[in-house]
Amino acid sequence: MLSPLERQILNQYQHHFPLSTTPYADMAKALKLSEASVIHCLRGLMRKGVISRIGPVFQAKKMGASTLVAMAVPTERLETVAALINSYEEVNHNYERNHQFNLWFVVIAQTWADIIQLLAEIETITQLPLLNLPMETDYYIDLGFPI
Amino acid sequence: MTMDTIDTIDQELIYAIQDGLPLVSHPYQTIATQLGLTEQQVVTRLNRLKQQGFIKRFGIVVHHKELGYKANGMVVWDIPDQQVDNIGQMLANFPYITLCYRRPRRLPLWPYNLFCMIHGKNQAQVLNYLEQLKQQENLSQFHCQILFSQRRFKQRGARFSLKKTNEMQYV
Numbered sequence: 459m460l461s462p463l464e465r466q467i468l469n470q471y472q473h474h475f476p477l478s479t480t481p482y483a484d485m486a487k488a489l490k491l492s493e494a495s496v497i498h499c500l501r502g503l504m505r506k507g508v509i510s511r512i513g514p515v516f517q518a519k520k521m522g523a524s525t526l527v528a529m530a531v532p533t534e535r536l537e538t539v540a541a542l543i544n545s546y547e548e549v550n551h552n553y554e555r556n557h558q559f560n561l562w563f564v565v566i567a568q569t570w571a572d573i574i575q576l577l578a579e580i581e582t583i584t585q586l587p588l589l590n591l592p593m594e595t596d597y598y599i600d601l602g603f604p605i
Numbered sequence: 606m607t608m609d610t611i612d613t614i615d616q617e618l619i620y621a622i623q624d625g626l627p628l629v630s631h632p633y634q635t636i637a638t639q640l641g642l643t644e645q646q647v648v649t650r651l652n653r654l655k656q657q658g659f660i661k662r663f664g665i666v667v668h669h670k671e672l673g674y675k676a677n678g679m680v681v682w683d684i685p686d687q688q689v690d691n692i693g694q695m696l697a698n699f700p701y702i703t704l705c706y707r708r709p710r711r712l713p714l715w716p717y718n719l720f721c722m723i724h725g726k727n728q729a730q731v732l733n734y735l736e737q738l739k740q741q742e743n744l745s746q747f748h749c750q751i752l753f754s755q756r757r758f759k760q761r762g763a764r765f766s767l768k769k770t771n772e773m774q775y776v
Contacts, residue, residue, distance in 0.1 A: 511625030
């Protein structure tokens with residue numbers, strides 16, 4: 459599925475991507491390849507959908523307000539409610555999960571007041587209760603995802 | 606909100622770079638020109654934002670699903686408040702656990718205060734990891750549930766927009 463080079467690039471550069479003006483040339487130097495080969499490999503991984511993007515992952519908690527929300531939606535209404543949730547720009551993840559609380563989504567906004575207002579609107583439209591579960595502590599450790 | 610150390614140029618930079626870098630020799634050139642900076646100034650700002658913790662990671666962002674990690678189980682635990690930090694830090698050390706957060710309980714509907722995401726090739730592997738964790742780390746005493754994802758209705762990185770006032774909105 460993945461070539462040894464693709465695997466190596468994915469394992470090495472989820473975290474130790476060079477923050478320099480010429481990152482692909484720096485990668486090429488470390489990998490003993492040409493810059494063109496590195497770019498070619500990355501382009502292939504993007505085309506396959508393995509890489510979503512190369513860049514920053516922001517700490518949502520420092521940038522603004524965010525929360526995880528759970529809703530218990532009757533099965534026959536799930537698609538309609540999911541589409542409503544998706545229609546908000548502030549929602550960036552929205553999953554069905556196998557639980558009485560079967561719809562889970564993440565809301566990110568500028569302020570906590572914006573989030574409260576958005577959730578109240580969703581409750582009013584759907585007439586369904588929701589659980590507002592903001593992150594209190596992130597136990598994140600920078601390990602990267604093994605591939 | 607910790608906005609005090611972000612200036613207007615940082616905000617514009619964050620907005621401009623959110624979709625990722627282009628695959629060209631000088632990927633910051635376009636952004637730098639847009640912002641009236643040099644490439645080096647852009648890189649220096651990004652390094653500072655990373656040091657300050659606004660950027661928690663900079664690099665390749667993968668799609669787990671396309672890599673064969675098709676199952677992810679969100680495990681929710683009810684851990685006594687005085688133990689939750691220790692257990693959360695311990696769980697975050699496992700390579701197959703990507704997120705580990707403390708969240709508030711919502712009683713009586715929701716008694717769980719610790720969330721972690723376990724990734725695996727399939728549901729059996731995820732369940733296996735959970736079983737190992739419970740045994741090795743003596744977690745069987747705590748009530749937990751595992752929620753598997755079914756349909757993915759939406760998944761994308763957080764989005765920023767720039768308001769006319771130049772205040773950043775994290776959307």
